Structure formats: C-alpha cells, structure tokens
Amino acid sequence: MDIHYISSERLTIERVGQLLANKTPIALSAEACERITRCRDYLDSKMESQKEPIYGITTGFGSLCNISISADELGKLQNNLVMSHACGTGDRVPSEIVRLMLLLKIQSLSYGHSGVQLITVQRLVDFYNNDVLPVVFQQGSLGASGDLAPLAHLSLPLLGMGEVEVDGLVISAAEVLEQFGWEPITLHSKEGLALLNGTQFMSAYGVWSLLKAMRLSNQADRIAAVSLDAFDGRIEPFCDEVHIVRSHRGQLTTARTMRSLLEGSEILAQPKAHVQDPYSFRCIPQVHGATKDTIAYVSSVLENEINSVTDNPTVFPEQDMVVSAGNFHGQPIALVMDFLAIAVAELGNISERRTYRLISGSRGLPSFLVANPGLNSGFMIPQYTAASIVSQTKGLCMPASVDSIPSSQSQEDHVSMGSNAATKLARVVDNTERVLAIELFNAAQALEFRRPLRSSAAVENFVAAYREVVPYIDNDRVMYPLIDASVRFLQRRG
Secondary structure (H helix, E strand, C coil), rough: CCEEEEECCCCCCCHHHHHHCCCCCEECCCCHHHHHHHHHHHHHHHHHHHCCCCCCCCCCCCHHCCCCHHHHHHHHHHHHHHHHHCCCEEEEEEEEHHHHHHHHHHHHHHCCCCCCCCCHHHHHHHHHHHCCCEEEECCCCCCCCCCHHHHHHHHHHHHHCCCCCCCCEECCCEHHHHHHCCCCCCCCCHHHHHHHCCCHHHHHHHHHHHHHHHHHHHHHHHHHHHHHHEEEEEEECCCCCHHHHHCCHHHHHHHHHHHHHHHHCCHHHCCCCCCCCCCHHHHHHHHHHHHHHHHHHHHHHHHHEEEEEEEEEEEECCCCCEEECCCCCCHHHHHHHHHHHHHHHHHHHHHHHHHHHCCCCCCCCCHHHCCCCHHHHHHHHHHHHCCCCCCCHHHHHHCCCHHHEEEEEHCCCCCCCCCHHHHHHHHHHHHHHHHHHHHHHHHHHHHHHHHCCCCCCHHHHHHHHHHCCCCCCCCCCCCCCCCHHHHHHHHHHH
C-alpha cells in the first residue's frame, strides 16, 4: 500500500490533490518524529531553568498574557484553552476539507518548532488515516491568532470531547476513542496553543478551492470551445501572433488550447458572414488566461503556507530561543484568496455572457435553442439561473481582507479576516462550476443546430460523453435535474 511520509519534503498542491483523491494513508517519517521529540524535550528542559514568563506556556493568552500560571496548572491551562475556544457556529465544514485541515496541521507540527508531544501528532495521524473527522463549523475565526475556533473544534476530540464524523455518522469523540482503544491526550505546556494557533482552516479551504479552480479553468476552455463553434465563431483571434506581442503566459496558453481543441472542425472552416465576434468569444484568451495566471500565483503563495510553521510561540531548540511572534496572521493568504475569488468569478461572468449569446436567436440559431419557440420556452430560464448565480458571486467578491475588527481587549488589534475570504472563495468556486455547467448545457444544445457539419474530434468526443448523461431537448421538460446532471458531469471529469 502506498503511504505518504510526512517529512521535510515539500508538500505540493498537486500532491495534496492526489492524497485526497486516493485517500492515501500517511505516516510520520523517522526524521519528523525526531524533530518533534527534540523540540518537546528542549521545551521541557527550558521550563525547568527559565525564570522569565513565556507567553502561552507559563502565562495566559491574548490580553491575559501578563498573568503567570503556576507549574502544576500548565496542563489544565492548555485544556482550558481548547475548551474555551471551541465557539464555532454556522454550517459544518465539509468532511473533505476537515481531512485537509488534519493533514495540514500534521505537516505544520512535524517541523519541530511547536513543542508538541509526539503522541499528540500521532493521534492526529490516526484520525486522518481512520477517517475520524472532527465536527468543525465555518464561522468563528478572524484569520489572526490563528484559526482559533475552528482549530479548537478540530482538537477537542484529542481530549475525548466534542463530536466526530465516522462513516457518515456524527457521534461523540469519547465513544470513538473507546472504540479504537485510544486514550484521551493529556496536553502538556504549549500544546493547546500549538493546536489552535495556525492557518490550517484558511489554508485547507484555500487549497481545496484552488484545486477546484484548476479543474474549472481547464473545463472553461473546453466548454468555451463548444460554445465558439456552436456560435459559428472565428478562430483568427486565437493565433499565436496576437498573443506573443502581449506576452502574458496564461493568455498564450489559452489561445493555443482553444486552437488545439477546435482543430479539424468543419464548422470553423466554413466561410463567415460576420467580421468579428463579441468579446465573450473573441477575448477568451485574455479573460481565461488572466485567471490561469492568477491561479499560478495563488498556488505559489498557498504552497508556501502549507509548508510553514504558523503557530505561536515558535520554538528553536538549536538557537535556544522561544519567540512570541505572528506567523499565525493570515494576511498573506487572505489577500490571494480574495484575488482568486475574483479570478474564478470572471470565468463564470464571461461564461454567462456566452450562454446569453447562444439563446439570443442570432447566427442561424433559433431563439432559446428550441426548434419551436413560443410553444416552448426552451433554454430561456437556464440563462436566468446563470445570471442569478453570477450576480450573487459578484457580491461575494467584495474582499474580506480589507476588513479588521480588534479583539481580545485590542491585544489582537489587526486581523486578516482570512477565514471569511476562504469560505467566500469556496462559494464562488461552487457558483462558477454551476454557471459553466449551464453554459455546457446550452452549448451542446446549440451545436446540434449546426448539423450535418461536425466540430473537431475533441469537441465531438466531449459532447458525446456529455450526451450520455444529458439529452438533447426537443420540447420543454423539467430542467433542474439536467442542470444538476451537468454539474455532476463536470465534477466527475476532473
């Protein structure tokens, strides 16, 4: 069986996608175990000789940082931290994102700068490998001081508290620990902070959305190729010469992809009565390409984040240092998640415009893409639906990262709101997937009115696969199951 070993090897976005898709079990490497143990031993030794207070280890938290805690209450301090911070609310975090939170928290703790016990990290590994997924809620993090509330819910089951999902059922963590024969973890000094500080909630949402955005970016090109041929569009705007003189990588890549997808199309080879196409077709390389470039940039930032230590204080055994700083602050990823939301939203924005053009009764296509409009409304209302979704998405693209509300008696006086950026991004990605699915629904229908001419092999094969789940529409019928089937078709194609 393939096992992914948590080590100093860099965790890439693509590798995360593979681990999630294949449900690959993970294990701590010998190197990671040694780093974790060395840091914990150093911290225990440090506390025996340290007379000055160490934030969060021998003091309270946040604005209570000047209150010292006695040595015999340090474990209780950490337990209290986890319990008191589990104040999440709202919708539950989807199970696959909780799995990702576990993976990223394990990765961050494995570097040996957090002061946790080896057994604590190993239990998180046990949760991950056995699909014991803590119940976590979407609302409650400010995106600085770490994702405190969500990570508290992620950590409660280590103590035998809270709830977990196993095999689709939500049960008490205490019951699950008993079933697996696991003893509740007794937290030592610093461990509660190490578990709750960090950006793993934001990062998990960001990585999940990024992986989906990568897929949607590729699918947007393929769907746009179907629409372009169905609309009897021109290929000249996609020639290399145009895009080389502007030299944005994503733009050139998109143009080449579109030419490749449409190579050999009989429809494309027909003489055109029109001189140029609307922007939603003619500017596909510029718009889709800009999203590709944004995805590449956001990927580089998020990949740095998931390979980082983001709890506080940070422990450096070799330098004999325990530093209270701010690596938990989500600003670096809050900004790019807002950016990615805008970029993905634009895939949906231009997609809806192509859908509108296809139903508009121009270029030989019947109004609303049915042979007998009037008696039939045809594809009138799917475009309404797409327009509604796009409008909602535009509202969701207001950047969350421009806001900050002080907390903890203003000790935490600037926060990133990265958690809100993350959850909004996930909604934008889901919305865009639905809009693209509606475009494909329309484009496949429109293509039939170009018969007997054929499109390219790539387009015809794509549409043939689509037709296995979504039929051609002769007369009005209930549409919503077909839109749902179209969404699921995109989800399955990867």
